[in-house]
Amino acid sequence: MEKRFIKNIEFSKALDMAGLVDYQPGKVVSLTLSQNKTVSITLFAFAQGEAISPHSAPGDAMVYILDGRAEITIGNEKITATTGQVVVMPANIPHGLDAVDNFKMLLVLIM
Template structure:
């Protein structure tokens, strides 16, 4: 059997990204596709009013909005509104937060430094 590097996603078929995660009333839903020391890829669905409070990550984080819209705060000076099909990158170790404008779905890719063996 060949090793698979992605999980929680069907292989060898055409998929619509936003159909792979569902909204849950009053909650944030997530589905991990890759979780490694140097890389994580996660799908999220945020109900209206849900978001992520200010935090930082040890790697560069790219948010790709696949449905809806979200306000992203990066550092102390930058606020952007992302809509379906748009991306923003949050640098490693810089505080950032996400606040819903409406319910939204996003793909989050975090690339971290590789650990030296």
């Protein structure tokens, strides 16, 4: 069998990315699609009011909002991002996310 670099998703099929994770009240749901020394790709579904507290990452992190609305803090700056928008958070700068509404995102971390 060939080595697979992407997991937890069907191959050779058109899929609705936002439909791969479901909202759960009071929770942040995640689905890891790939993770190694240089890249991490994860889907998230945040219930309204949930958050990821400020932290920093060793690489640049890009979030693509698949559904809903999030408030993203990068350093001292707050950005509101909605469906279809993308935000890049630079390496080693503290950042956090708050679910203003239910929201889903694809996170790509490049190290």
